[in-house]
Amino acid sequence: MFVLTHNQNCMNEFKKAWKGFHKPRNEATPPTASLLFLDVKIPKGLDGRSTAIVEMSKLLREDESEYHYLVDHVLKFNASADPDYEYAYMMPNVLRRVLDVFLAFRCPGSAGFASKMGQLRKDHATLDGERLAALERLVQLESHSDNIDDLIGFSSMTLEESKAATAALIAMMEAVDPTHLAGLQRLCR
Structure with a gap:
């Protein structure tokens, strides 16, 4: 079967x-x-x-969430210097999904993305505003499909934008919850 x-x-x-x-x-x-x-x-x-x-x-098989599996892709993409990274085409969507889960736990409640990002800025004044803007652009591009081509085609984000958003996500996670990120890094080895 x-x-x-x-x-x-x-x-x-x-x-x-x-x-x-x-x-x-x-x-x-x-x-x-x-x-x-x-x-x-x-x-x-x-x-x-x-x-x-x-x-x-194993990260999919052993967990009920895909979060760890997706974070593993984020960490590997960030560490890769290869411009032909095999999974680069899916990274904008992976980054958005990881960010959604991370924000859901760091900023509980039904507030939208903008409110949760505002809360992070308020709670963590050292966060880089330019990098957070890259994450906001990611969410705006990857969360709202205007037509069927958005669903079946590649992301409109360039590889460089995806790399910048990946670095921004990891830096934000490091600043907001370094223990969580360190645990994910150990798990994803």
Whole structure:
């Protein structure tokens, strides 16, 4: 049986149900289930995306949230000096999603993005306003699709803008919650 889903909650229910089949408690028992996912990237030297079915990342397999998996991509993208980074095309959306989760926990409540960023500025006066503006631009570009092309095409952000937004996000996380960021860095090694 194959189950394909884009729904995180659905995937979590199947992971819970099949965890014992994927990694049986008795190590002598062979696994009877696989937890796989579609890995989409643009390999170096190719013009288009490539998809492969691969073993699900431990960061997706072991957690009910994709947050750690997405932060892992953010950290790898930030550390990469390669202009042909395989996952660069998805980074604007990944950055927005990581920022959304981080802000949800750092600034609880139903306030919108602008209010939460304002709260961070108020609570952390040392934050770089220019870098925060890069994050705000990211959210504005990646959160509001004006037409179907925005959903099926590449982001309008350049690689340089994505890199700057990545550095800004990590610097903001470092300033606001260094313990949290250090924990993520340990987890994502």
